[in-house]
Amino acid sequence: MALKLYNSKTRTKQDFAPIDPARVRMYVCGPTVYDFAHIGNARPVVVFDTLYRLLRLNYGADHVIYARNITDVDDKINARAREENVPIADITARTTDQFHADMAALNALPPDVEPRATGHIAQMIAMIESLIARGHAYAADGHVLFHVPSMPDYGRLSGRNVKEMLAGARVEVAPYKRDEMDFVLWKPSDDQTPGWNSPWGYGRPGWHIECSAMSLAHLGETFDIHGGGIDLIFPHHENELAQSACANGPGTFAKFWMHNGYLMVDGKKMSKSEGNFRTVRQLLDKAPGEALRLQILSTHYRQPFDWTDAGTREVKTVLDHWYRLVDGVTADAADIPATVRAALEDDLNTPLAIAEMHRLAHAAGQGAPDAARQLRAGGEFLLGLFGMTADQWLHWQPPGKALDEAAIQARIDARIAARKAKNFKEADRIRDELVAQGIQLEDGPTGTLWKVLS
């Protein structure tokens, strides 16, 4: 079955055919590194990681190139460095490390290239020069601005009507702008703010130009997929598209635009003032990263997602079950279940894919060995699950908390002895004692196993 993807540009589901099957190119907007990644940052990473895995399967791992940037020059970073009174590089290095660790915990593969904005200043300057030369940008008052009326198609990607937007605009217009909609490509820096020398003086790039410059540098003028959150469609992606298409020529840039839906927490927009702000780091204290991953995938990527703790508990229960079924089972690519794969190939229908996984789990639970292999293959090769053993999974503890497994085993042995002596009162007492510590015992045919209650 052919891969179909919803293209935000055309607002339809289309058959995906790469420009060059030997080099399938995907660019996803990565984080601005100034603080811990929140669960809203994790959604596009997990969604596009799932797509990345599927593309690698379809075209070969060596024929897919996935670029996800790190934006390490931004006024939010500058503000944070000032607050903490540390060098900017400290903030960006620390936050980048945290981001990598958190995304790895979610079983997200690292991208093939991870360009940094500060490493591409020269490319940004070159692109700005090209925009000026082509009449799409102008220098004014130390700034360089993109002239929006120079691009007739502006607003098409995000479905905005420029005139209507201006009618409802609440922003003050800077005096140096020729048009209210014009946006900054380059802006001046003072001594306290990071900057680089440029034809327009000492300064730093505007928000959108880094993605245009980096996608060009690593993927070329035209590439296959551009992804990110729907909140970025305006102004970020609209402006990226404007810059790139005007600098490189009409018709260049991404063939497919993909946007994941918004993320809410407990039914509301996540924000610090609402008290429902969740970092990935905080959530990894409640459940293993794979559970968070499956939770993210349990809603179709284009739908709004409502994050709840109850949802986390539910996927944890599901994975407890699946892990038991695939324990000791090995699978190879031949076991990849066609049903799960077909669901993913239909615009990444992960909820349907998970439903097909449940069907396999049902069959595996009845003792079908091929179903167990397919379940494992579906998790391992498609959804990015089963990265640990069943024991590791069932014994999982939040980072920093270590269980004394030897002590638990000693209690289990004592209980086995009591049971052999038919002293059930003592056996039950030991079991209750362990339950009070969050340890659940399971008497099976091969002996007594235990798991951590969640």
Next chain:
RNA sequence: GGUGACGUGGCGGAAUGGUUACGCAGCGGAUUGCAAAUCCGUCUAUCCCGGUUCGAUUCCGGGCGUCACCUCCA
């Protein structure tokens, strides 16, 4: 004010012009010394009002409601 998305059973969540997914929870059973785990069985749904149709949850119109964007945001 402008724009967009969404409204499916207790909860999560797909699909579909007609045959009422799937999971979690609940309930009943098997199993177990009792549990847990596992297996079997099982109840509950398509926001409201019109229209098109032999038939709509699905298409069209209206209404109500929720969320978001238009300013930093994944």
